[in-house]
Amino acid sequence: MNNPWLEIPSDDYENHMSEIGQSQILNQLLEKHLNQYKPKKFALLGCSTGNGLEHIDSRITKTTYVIDINPKYLEITYHKFHKTLNLKPYNIDIQNTALDFRDIELFFIGLVLEYVDPLKSLKNIITTLGKNAILSLVIQKNEKTTFVTSTKYKSLEKLSKISNQVNEDNISSFLLQNGLELINRDVIVLNKNKSFIYLNYQLL
Structure with a gap:
């Protein structure tokens, strides 16, 4: 079975995320973290079509690794x-x-862990981090609602097959065992049933 992410047109994804206000929040968070941590080497998992990359200052950030399962998204980002x-x-x-890359100073993951095995994915990510690196996660918390917000962009509904609520405690425990300490946690309320939790961990 193909991963549903390979079947979602980029326009559908961009318009869906913009309509429900989530792309704007991720954009602001990415800008905040780039300005705060000023990484020379930066990695973005789930880059999609490049939302937020306009905030990178190439005089500071010399190398940016963009990672996505959908090759068409990556092509748009690269272009x-x-x-x-x-x-x-x-x-x-x-x-x-x-x-296969190393010494990342800031690794940003926005709304990706919900669609993968979180611990297997984090295990692969941890190996890239340099000393004192920041691992920034944005996860979605739902209460009595569907995981993917309904819009007119019906292709996004395919994601319900692979989406799961992320267990924050399990992630924090796993990362602590691997030398990363939680240094910041905050919540952004989207509506009465949905919120974003963003977590910053530092490699000790």
Whole structure:
């Protein structure tokens, strides 16, 4: 069975995320983290079509690794930004493929762990982190509602087959066992049934 992410047109994804206000929040969070941590080497998992990459200052961030399971998304991202950023695209399924780069200073993961095996994926990600690196996660918490918000972009409904609520405690426990300490946790309420939790961990 093909991963549903391979069947969702980029326009559907972009319009869906914009309509429900989630792309704007992820964009703001990414900008905040880039400005705060000023990484020389940065990685973005689930880059989609490049939302937020316009905030990268190439004078500071010398290399940006963009990772996505959908090769068409990566192609769009590369076309948008390769002239201004030193992009390294990776078309992989993070839960089943190890990464071969190292010394990442900031690794940002926004709304990806809900669609993969979180611990298998994080195991592959941890190997890329340099000393004192920041691992930033954005996860979605639902209460009495469907995981994927309903819009007119029906292709997104395919994601219900693979989406799961992420267990925050399990993630924190796993990361602590692997040398990462939680340094910040915050909640953004989207509506009465949905919120984003963003978590920053630091490799000790």
